[in-house]
Amino acid sequence: MTPDDNVMEELPSQKIYNEFEERGKSCRSSRTGTECNPQVIGKVKGALEVWNSSAWGKDEKVASAIVRNYYYVCMMNGNNPSDNTPCQLFYYWLGEKVRGGKKPAQSFGVVMNSIYTALKEFPPMIKYKGKCKNLYPKISDALFEYRKTLFDYHYDCKDEQGRPRSKEPSSCQKCKGLLQAAKDAYDELEEWCRTGGEEYCTGFRANYKGGTTQYPKPEKLECTPEALPKPTRPEKCKKDVPSQEVYCQFDDADEHSCDANSGAAGVISTLKHKLEQYNISGSYENNIVGAYCKASKMEKGSGSNSDGCNFFYYWLENVMRTVNELDKKFGTYMEGIYEKLEQLRVDKRCTNLYERKNNISWKIFKQMKRLFDYQKDKSTILSGVGEGDPCPVQYQTYLKNVKCAYQTIQKKCTGGENSGREWCTQFGKWHANYKNETELKFGCVLNNPAQCTQEESSSESHESVVQPNSATYPVGTSTPTAPIISSAVAGVGLPTIVAFLLYKVSKITTIIITR
Incomplete structure (x- = not known):
């Protein structure tokens, strides 16, 4: 989905998704801290087992990662309740894990609902957990992918005014690699949501068709490819002619x-x-x-x-x-x-x-x-x-x-x-x-x-x-x-x-x- 990571550094969204993966590894069943609440982990694990016992029922790693990251973004969101970005990042990270683990015939939205229902078992002290909810309960996995593509593109590449978020040539060039995918995702959602009233369509129209968080339609992105430094050559370059x-x-x-x-x-x-x-x-x-x-x-x-x-x-x-x-x-x-x-x-x-x-x-x-x-x-x-x-x-x-x-x-x-x-x-x-x-x-x-x-x-x-x-x-x-x-x-x-x-x-x- 992204350009060659060996050539350029990670974009911001991928960096955070990777942090979610690393953070999840540190939550073990032996820990009883709030962020690793064993009751919540058990509930999430039970929800996962219902949908795919062979992939999600063998250990608690996936459930533990979900629980600890949910706690993390809820508490982070408390620093600025009006900014729901941490919860959105968690939602799209979780959605990718669900898409990779659920069985083909299962409803993406239903699986996500069951996980978020289990996460409500966190004690009341997680005062901002209501903010971190299942954003689009009825969305299909295909439409989720389009929504995630647009979210990542704007989080990484363009702000609400359509300006590049980074002036670094490597980041800008990587964003150009995402531009066509963002255009395709926009076109698919625009067609799908032409008359639809589902939450994901309401959110799409609010973000791109008007409202307080309107984004420009993904079109062109001006940037210059970063020319890498002149490589060192232990051997002389070839002189065939x-x-x-x-x-x-x-x-x-x-x-x-x-x-x-x-x-x-x-x-x-x-x-x-x-x-x-x-x-x-x-x-x-x-x-x-x-x-x-x-x-x-x-x-x-x-x-x-x-x-x-x-x-x-x-x-x-x-x-x-x-x-x-x-x-x-x-x-x-x-x-x-x-x-x-x-x-x-x-x-x-x-x-x-x-x-x-x-x-x-x-x-x-x-x-x-x-x-x-x-x-x-x-x-x-x-x-x-x-x-x-x-x-x-x-x-x-x-x-x-x-x-x-x-x-x-x-x-x-x-x-x-x-x-x-x-x-x-x-x-x-x-x-x-x-x-x-x-x-x-x-x-x-x-x-x-x-x-x-x-x-x-x-x-x-x-x-x-x-x-x-x-x-x-x-x-x-x-x-x-x-x-x-x-x-x-x-x-x-x-x-x-x-x-x-x-x-x-x-x-x-x-x-x-x-x-």
């Missing part, structure tokens, strides 16, 4: 890659503010400045590395891919970054290859990067491969992605308003006869010729240059990973692997309701 070798050097760059009189420290500071303005998180300013200095020095060299400024331009994909809806902002953001980097004192300045007037979008940029990398890598990839031979198996995916990139740019640059753009001019330098060649030929034969759809040609997923037959070490980590779909540019390192992890979020399985 020339482009990857250069990108690996940029991955390792920092202010020490610049000369002492370059003014790197000051530029790092101003660039940091610019990246924050663009909602680019991850502290990339040091790495960017160092990579720029390295690129400048490469321009004085020879061979493939002498093209340092072009490599740097495309290496910036690593940073830019952390921004949401980038197509609308790409040109502006790139100009802003280069404007700050121009303050560095270096021998050879690197300039923004395609300024905004060239109208290069984020999607076009990514396809141009694939084609640029191919120009640097093709002699290595196709070395020793004869005409008509199978393309090297480890580069099959790489070449298919290049083929799709060619197809995309060829269509964009053949006639129309883009034909005069500088990126089309560059494309023509790489492929002089592109106007007459709709398909890129490698000389070798691909196992399964690429069928490029529009979605594939603008995909934001990237791949390792080498298509692995077994576990490999993608750039940016020394841990073996299973084969992943990637593009020619995953060798760039920094947040490439991060982007995969950050956006892998779980979805709530849609529950089909038979009315």
Whole structure:
């Protein structure tokens, strides 16, 4: 139901649900304190046994956990009787336990009623126990799940005014993973409660359709994915092809890659503010400045590395891919970054290859990067491969992605308003006869010729240059990973692997309701 907990910290509701689990473990039958009242535990255990003796009748752990947590939230609620949130959290925690333990044919609402009836056996000193009642006695388990999804979403993510509850990028990104489930839950409840008068429908309409606790309908949530810190690499990143070798050097760059009189420290500071303005998180300013200095020095060299400024331009994909809806902002953001980097004192300045007037979008940029990398890598990839031979198996995916990139740019640059753009001019330098060649030929034969759809040609997923037959070490980590779909540019390192992890979020399985 939630995004990958290994990537980001728990959201507030899950943290509290986990606390309920831990608190329940400390209540043992040997204790006779009020919070572990043996009479109440016995009543709750008896209620549970009626519904599922095999799951709930073997020991008192479940009953003890329910009793102690009920006591806890009732007493907590006493600190602020007008705030029923602790009781709501308990209700949804308990409901999840009931859903996981009751038999399929049993009524969720009836089981919950029997448990809450048993909890009334607490002595009168629990003065606020009346507040912690069964919120929706007649609700089904499917509708309960929708109610819980909406409750968790607003508790974790959005307040009554629709503002994010947390500005932390990791929390906000995790909430984006819950947004679709919240939308689906809202739509289901809205349809179900169109005419219904049950308590859960009354509560739904009060919360979302008016009343004193009105919440906005779950729609969009603005936040920036958190770019994780640059990973440490005990081993050097893989350098299977020339482009990857250069990108690996940029991955390792920092202010020490610049000369002492370059003014790197000051530029790092101003660039940091610019990246924050663009909602680019991850502290990339040091790495960017160092990579720029390295690129400048490469321009004085020879061979493939002498093209340092072009490599740097495309290496910036690593940073830019952390921004949401980038197509609308790409040109502006790139100009802003280069404007700050121009303050560095270096021998050879690197300039923004395609300024905004060239109208290069984020999607076009990514396809141009694939084609640029191919120009640097093709002699290595196709070395020793004869005409008509199978393309090297480890580069099959790489070449298919290049083929799709060619197809995309060829269509964009053949006639129309883009034909005069500088990126089309560059494309023509790489492929002089592109106007007459709709398909890129490698000389070798691909196992399964690429069928490029529009979605594939603008995909934001990237791949390792080498298509692995077994576990490999993608750039940016020394841990073996299973084969992943990637593009020619995953060798760039920094947040490439991060982007995969950050956006892998779980979805709530849609529950089909038979009315």
